[in-house]
Amino acid sequence: MPKQRPRGRPRGYDATDALDAATSVFWAKGYEGASVDELCRAMNMPRASVYQHFGDKQHLFLTAIDHYAKTRLEPLSQSLGPIGALDEDLQSFFDHVVTLATQDPSTPGCLISSVLSDAAGTNPLFKAELDRRFAALEACLSDRLRQSAEKLGAPAEVMAVVLASVARGLTLRARSGTSAVDLRAVGHAAARAFVDPAGT
Template sequence: MAEARARGRPRGFDEGRALDAAVRLFRAEGYDGAPVDRLCREMRVPRATLYDLFGGKEGLFLAAVARYADTRIAPVLAALGPSGTLRDDLAAFYDAVLALATADPEAPGCLVSCALADAAGSNTGFRAELAARYAAMEGRIAARLMAAGWDVQAATPPQAAAALAASIARGLMLAARSGTEAAQLRPTAEAAVGALLALHPEGAPGHG
């Protein structure tokens, strides 16, 4: 099943690793703060090829966001399971959030909730992308809550609880951005789990 060799000159870089480098730079410097020149150098992608592949800086940024979602956010959502009790899965979720937020000590925080959120101010396309990413995360959390028997007609419906859970995750990302260590954030994450479970109509924790 090996891909047939492309026709022209082969690329001297791996697209996935190149996008990883773009993610790193955009996350550290922001959209406006990351010059195309540096992006090309650290991605090891020639300018001409970059424009052929992504159309321009905006396209590259969106591609980097997609790469980030696929490789960094997806595992965080996967921690939701269901693979244990709701309490266990929520705790694992916030552990993964903290791990992601503090993964790069030089530039903590989240590409979506820092760089993309900032760039969304003036660029409507970026704002739509931000809304879509947020909606996806909230939908995934709501599904997990409903799998735990969270009644859609509860005083706090699963969608509202999911939006709250997602807001907390974003808030933690920002706290990490300010330099707060993961260890200092853990009590907040634990409080978050307890507070969310308290909204559960089934009352007692421990539901699959």
């Protein structure tokens, strides 16, 4: 009589690898476009195991968002420093945004700005997650602005929303195929204009 396999993690299961795979599928296909079967194949897990370890598709998506934030967005906050002058740190920040959004042609844009925002719609869980992720980036930018010697034209919290909106716009343009070279030029121009709006 053949031995029964013990219950628990499926053979070949690795949480990080599985989440990386799910993140890539959602990033490339969008929430609605990513089928459960496609996710299971990419994660190398049967459907029952995916549901056991990650819940349904909605909860898997939210887990992938959290994984993405921890593994892909950390360099964005680190790039803000403060390392150099404000315009230099903002240029570095936008460079990291563009790299994230363009480095893999199969996953253009941003999982949060491009995919989660599209999926939010009338889904209260996704809308709350989108608000939380947007607020986290804006808080990070606000912290950097408060450490700057440059005079701001509005409160740091307001200017942070402006900068975050530029970053999201860059990822959306990347999603539609704008080149990294063009996007970096826009990011650098935005950083310079933010610090020196008169162009002096």
